[in-house]
Amino acid sequence: MVELYAGKGASRYKICITNDALPKNQLNKCIDRKAKVLIVTDSGVPKTYIKNLKQAIRNSSVHIHEIKNGEKAKSFKNYQQILKKLIDLKFSRTDLIVAFGGGVVGDIAGFSASTFLRGIDYIQIPTTLLSQVDSSVGGKTAINVPQGKNLVGAFYNPKLVLISTAYLKTLSEKEYKSGLGEVIKYAFIDNKKLRILIEKNSQKIIQRDNKILKDIIVESIKTKSKIVTKDEKESGIRAILNFGHTFGHAIEAKTGYKKLSHGAAITLGMVIASKISFFEGHIKDYQLENIINLIASIGLDTDYSSYKYSELKKYIMNDKKIADGKLNLVMIDENYKAFKTEKFNLNNVKKAFKV
Numbered sequence: 150m151v152e153l154y155a156g157k158g159a160s161r162y163k164i165c166i167t168n169d170a171l172p173k174n175q176l177n178k179c180i181d182r183k184a185k186v187l188i189v190t191d192s193g194v195p196k197t198y199i200k201n202l203k204q205a206i207r208n209s210s211v212h213i214h215e216i217k218n219g220e221k222a223k224s225f226k227n228y229q230q231i232l233k234k235l236i237d238l239k240f241s242r243t244d245l246i247v248a249f250g251g252g253v254v255g256d257i258a259g260f261s262a263s264t265f266l267r268g269i270d271y272i273q274i275p276t277t278l279l280s281q282v283d284s285s286v287g288g289k290t291a292i293n294v295p296q297g298k299n300l301v302g303a304f305y306n307p308k309l310v311l312i313s314t315a316y317l318k319t320l321s322e323k324e325y326k327s328g329l330g331e332v333i334k335y336a337f338i339d340n341k342k343l344r345i346l347i348e349k350n351s352q353k354i355i356q357r358d359n360k361i362l363k364d365i366i367v368e369s370i371k372t373k374s375k376i377v378t379k380d381e382k383e384s385g386i387r388a389i390l391n392f393g394h395t396f397g398h399a400i401e402a403k404t405g406y407k408k409l410s411h412g413a414a415i416t417l418g419m420v421i422a423s424k425i426s427f428f429e430g431h432i433k434d435y436q437l438e439n440i441i442n443l444i445a446s447i448g449l450d451t452d453y454s455s456y457k458y459s460e461l462k463k464y465i466m467n468d469k470k471i472a473d474g475k476l477n478l479v480m481i482d483e484n485y486k487a488f489k490t491e492k493f494n495l496n497n498v499k500k501a502f503k504v
């Protein structure tokens with residue numbers, strides 16, 4: 150088992166990553182014996198996992214709250230229902246929530262924990278690859294409202310994150326690839342070791358080899374935790390975690406969040422951002438080729454030819470990354486490191502969609 154840390158001072162937390170079963174001792178060490186526990190999960194998480202988790206917690210008062218699976222469940226209504234459950238069960242400040250599922254569950258359970266009684270503890274046990282490498286670390290919690298995704302939320306760190314690669318065996322191919330899209334992102338954010346790991350083990354990654362999964366998750370989290378600890382509230386360097394997101398979000402919005410998974414859209418966004426980086430002179434042609442080949446080597450789609458700049462423009466310009474009316478892009482340099490800039494020629498953005 151590998152132990153990493155994120156967060157500062159009193160809100161610093163441990164992240165345990167294992168290719169074995171969930172480490173029960175770590176879990177119970179972190180939960181006061183007398184505390185009530187609410188496991189928040191969703192209908193897509195295999196029932197045996199939920200049963201085993203409930204049995205693993207030695208406390209006498211362990212409850213389960215299941216929401217429907219899917220992005221729509223990250224709603225105000227479900228948030229209210231979680232709060233109602235906590236009130237009905239007479240939860241106090243010393244009681245605790247366990248978020249057990251993908252990013253949807255982690256975000257809504259974390260947000261509930263951040264606001265109930267002005268904040269109670271929560272533990273993240275992420276069960277999708279995306280939530281293991283991304284959403285469970287960094288303390289961002291949120292729900293969606295009709296006006297937009299993640300518009301209501303809080304920065305609120307968990308008490309502990311427990312990651313077991315064993316959960317990934319049952320993940321659908323689409324969800325697995327979505328997580329791989331985020332893994333690839335870290336390979337281009339200051340993590341050469343991860344890039345080489347992927348280069349050398351692409352087949353094992355496709356086959357979900359347990360050992361290599363643990364290694365790529367550890368490397369991804371090292372990068373994410375380093376960045377989010379430096380910039381907890383996203384006021385600076387954390388922006389490079391958005392490599393591929395400006396175009397990825399535009400593709401997701403254009404396709405109504407239905408056609409592609411989040412990671413698949415972000416992957417296409419990274420290819421587009423890399424192509425613009427090439428036109429801007431930040432990388433050489435062979436480096437662009439290396440990036441695209443690495444992404445394709447683990448079975449991810451790199452072909453964005455069905456998307457037109459004219460169709461995506463309004464979503465690109467709506468992006469959260471626009472500061473003072475200026476579009477900031479995250480590009481990549483000759484060391485395969487992402488960086489944020491507002492200096493680029495818009496014609497190169499348009500050109501990336503023509504070639």
Ligand SMILES: NC(=O)c1ccc[n+]([C@@H]2O[C@H](COP(=O)([O-])OP(=O)(O)OC[C@H]3O[C@@H](n4cnc5c(N)ncnc54)[C@H](O)[C@@H]3O)[C@@H](O)[C@H]2O)c1
Pocket residue numbers: 191192193194195218219220223250251252253254256276277278279280283284285286287288289290291299316317318319320321324327411
């Ligand atoms: N807080 C953050 O920093 C952050 C970062 C990235 C994404 N997110 C959020 O994360 C969400 C996406 O998360 P996601 O990709 O994990 O999707 P998800 O939570 O919707 O999970 C995907 C599907 O996999 C199922 N599932 C979960 N674990 C499983 C398992 N072990 N085996 C089989 N099926 C399983 C779920 O039931 C669901 O149907 C979005 O709402 C996004 O906004 C948050």
